[in-house]
Amino acid sequence: MKYSIPLLLLCTSTLNGCMVGPDFQHPDVVTQTHYNTDADLLNGDQRLAIGQQIQAQWWTLFASKSLNDVIQQALQNNHDLAAAKETVAQANEFVQAERGGLLPQVAMTGTVGRQKYGAALFGPADFSIPPFTYYELGPEISWSPDLAGGKKRGIERQQAMAEYQLHQLDAAYVSLTAQVVQQTLAIATAQSEIAITQQLINEDEKNLKLVQTALQGGVATQVDVLTAQSQLDADRATLPALKQKQSIAQHALAILVGSAPADWTPPNFSLNDFHLPQQLPLSLPSELVRQRPDILSAEANLHAASATIGVATANLYPQVNLTGNILQEALTPSGLLKSVNSAWALAAGLTAPMYQGGRLTAEKHAAEHGYQAALAQYKQTILQSFAQVADSLQALQHDHEEFEAQQQAVNTAHSFLQLSRKSYQAGSTGVLPVEDATRQAYRTQLGLVRSQGQRLADTAQLFTALGGSPVQQSHDTPDQSR
Template sequence: MTVFSFKPTLSVLTVATALSACTMMPRYEQPQVNVPETFRHDTQPETGIQAASLGWQDYFADPRLHRLIELALNNNTDLQEAALNAEAVRRQYMISRADLLPGINASGNGQRGRRAADLSGGNAMVSESYSVGLGITAYELDLFGRVRSQAEAAKQTYFSSAAARDAAHLTLIATVAKAYFNQLHAEEAMVLAQNVLKTRERTYELTQLKHRAGVVSALDLRQQEALIEAAKADYAAAVQSREQAQNALSMLINQPLPNDLPQGLSLEEQFKISKLPAGLSSEVLLNRPDIRAAEYDLRAANANIGAARAAFFPSISLTGTIGTGSTELSGLFEGRNRTWSFMPTINLPIFNWGRNRANLDLANIRKQIQIVRYEAAVQNAFRDVSDALVAREQLDERYDATMRQRQAFADSLRLVRLRYQHGVSNALDLLDAERNSYGADTALLNIELTRLENLADLYKALGGGLKRYTEDPS
C-alpha cells in the first residue's frame, strides 16, 4: 500500500494562514464623549463597594424577593429570547470564522457498467473505475483580509448580542423587584385603610350618640359616613393594586406565584445597602451593558469597512484534489495510480469600481451612525445615573420631612379626638385632623415605595454585578 504525501496541501494551508494575517480594517479608536468625570449627589459609604462587584443577592435583602428573581431568571420568556438570540449570533460567528481555513473533504466513488456492442465497435464492453481522494473546493486566500474582517464583524456582533442579553437580565431583576415592592406597598395600604376604617367607625358610633343627644347635627353624622365610605374605597383600590402587582409578578416568572415562597420582609428592610456609590463615570460606562453593546456595534461597523476596502483588490480561490484512481479495485492504492489537480482562480474587479466605492462609502456612513449611537448611549447612561442619584437624595429628605409631618398630624389627631370626646372640639376639627393624619400616612407610604423603586433603578443604571462577555465566543 502506498502512503500519500500531503505536502502540497500543507503548503497551501501554510501560505493561506500567513497571508490572512493582513487586514484592511481601520485602527479602532474609542469615541471620546464629553461627560463629567464624577456624578453630583454621589455618596461614598464606609463599605466603598461598587455596583459592578455587587450581585443582586447582596443588594436586595428580602428572601422572598430572592426567590422571585431566581424564578424570573429561569423562566422569563423575554430573557430566554434574548439568550437564544445571542446564541444564534454566536453560531453565525462560528460559521464566518470557519471560512478563514480551507475545508478539506474526503470523497470516494466507484462505477461499473456495460457498453452496447453497437456503440463499441461490435463488441460489448464491461468497464469499471474506482477513485478516492481529498479535496479543497474554492478556498479564498484572504490576501487583503476580506474574510478576516467579516469574521471580526461577526464576533463583535455576537458581543453586542451578549451585552443585550445582559441588559435584559438586569432589567428583569429591577422589574421583578419593583413589582414586588408594589405588592408590599398595596398590602400595607390595605392595612392602613382597614385601621383608618375601624377608627372612623368608632368615631361614627360616638357621633351617633351625640346626635341622639342633640349635641351634633345630622350634617356631622353624614360627614362621618362619607369618611367611612372613603376608607372603604381606598381599601378596594389597594386590593386592586395588590392583585395587579401579583399578576405582574406571575407574568415575569412565567408561572403562578408559588405557595411555598419564603417569608418576606417589610418595606423598610428591602435593601442591604441603601447608599450605593456611583463612582467615576468612566467606570459606569464599562459596567453598563447598553454602552458595551453600542461599542461592540461600532467595532463591527469598523470591521465592515475593512471588508469593503478589500473588495477593491483581487481575490484568489483555490480548488485542489489529491487521491488515486484505478479501473480495478485491487489496484486502487498502487503508487502509479495516484492523481492530483490544482486549479487556482483569480478574480479581478474591473468594471465594478462604482459599486465597490458605494459599498465603502456606505460602510463608513454606518460607522458614523454607530458613533452617534454610542455617544447618545453614553449621554443617556450618564443622565440615568444622575437622575437616580439626585432622586435618592431628595427622596431621603422628603421621607424625613414627611415622617416628621406624619408624627405631628398623629399627635394633633390624638389631641383633637380627646377634645371632641369631651365636647371641646367640634366635628369639623375632628374631620380635618383625621384627613390630615390619613393623608400624611398615605404620603409616607407612597414616598417609601418611590424610594425603593429608585434604589432598584439605581442598581440597574449602574450596571450592577454583571459579567462582561468579551471572551472568544468559540
C-alpha cells in the first residue's frame, strides 16, 4: 500500500497529456480570386496594385502633415482604444488564471473547534471524554489531474478569447484611424463649401446692388429686384447648414482625440492639403481573411467554440482528486508547532458521472451547435468584408466618373459665364443673365468640391475595408507556447 499513492501520481501524470474533443483547424472557405465581376479594374487616374499589401500607416498616403499629427494625438489619447488595450491585458490575465488550474493547489488551513463525543462512541466502556477545545494548523495540498484534457481545453478556449480581444483591439485601431480621416475630410470639404458659398453670396450682394441701380435708372423692374433679393436670401440660407456640418465634424474629431469640443480646436484643414493616392494596394481575397481584424476576431471566436466542445466532452469522463495535508493538532495553542503533535493524511478520490439527467450530454451538444453557429458567423463576416471591398471599388469608379462630369460642368459653366459677360459688355443682354451664369459657375464649383472630397473619403474607405494594415498593430500577443 505504501507505493499506491506514488504509483497513482505517476499514472495520472502520464495521462495528463491527453485531450479529448476536436483539435481546431483554420477553416479554408475562400475560393474567390477577385471582388467584383469586372476583375477589380479601375478606370481613371487611380490604379490598383493587385496583391500588394497595404502599409500599416495607410493614412500617410494622403500626404497631409496635419492629418498625421491628429491621428497621432488620437492614438495616444483616445479612450476607446485605451479601454480595448486594457481588455486585452485582462484577457491575458485570465489565460494565466486558467493555467494555474493545471498545478497543485496549496493552502494554509487553521481550525479552532469545540467538541464533545457521545458515550456510544466508546461502546460498553464506562467512561466518557469531557468537552474539549482543539486547534489545527498546517498546509493542505490538492490536485485534480487533467486526465481528459478538460483543463487544457479550458486554457485553449481562454487563449482564443484573448486572441479575440487582441483582434478587437486591432479593429478599434483601424476604426479610430478611419474615423479621424473621415472627419478631417468632412471638415475640409465643409470648409471649401463654405468658402465657395460665401463667394456666391458676395456675388449675389453685388448683383442686388446692380439691379437696384438699374431700377433707379429705369432699365430694370421691381420684379428684377425681388428676383435678385430672392437669390441672395436662398444662398444665405444654405450657409448655416454648411457651418453646422463643419461644427459636427470638428466636435466628433475632438472626441476622437480624447478631448471635449470646448478644449480642443482642430487644424484648419483644406482639401488642397490632401493628395489623392494614385496607386491603391489591393489585397487578394485569400490574404484579406488573414489581415482584417473582424475576420480574425470571428476566427478566434470559432476557435473558442471548438475548445468549448473539448471542455464539455472532458466533463463526461471520470475525474481523480488527490489531497494531502500535514497538520499540527493540539488541545492548547501552545501545543502547536511541536513534532509530537504532527499528523498527516493522503487521499485519492475518483468521481465518474453516472446519471446527470442528460445535463452533460446536452452541454456537449450545445457546444457543438455553438461551434456551427460560430462557423456560420465566420463565413458571413468574410462575405460582408468582400462586399465592403467591392462597394469601395465601385464607389471609386463612380467617383471618378462623377469627378470628370463635374469638371466638365465647371468648364462649361465658366465658358458660358465668359460669353455672358462679353454679351453684356456688347449691350446684347442685361445684367441678370450674367448673374445667373455667375451663380451657375459657383454651383458647379460646389459640386466639384464635394466630388473631390468624396473621392478622398472613398479611397480611405477602401483602405479601411482592406483591414487597415496587413499585420496586427504592435500589440503584445498572448503566449500560446506556455
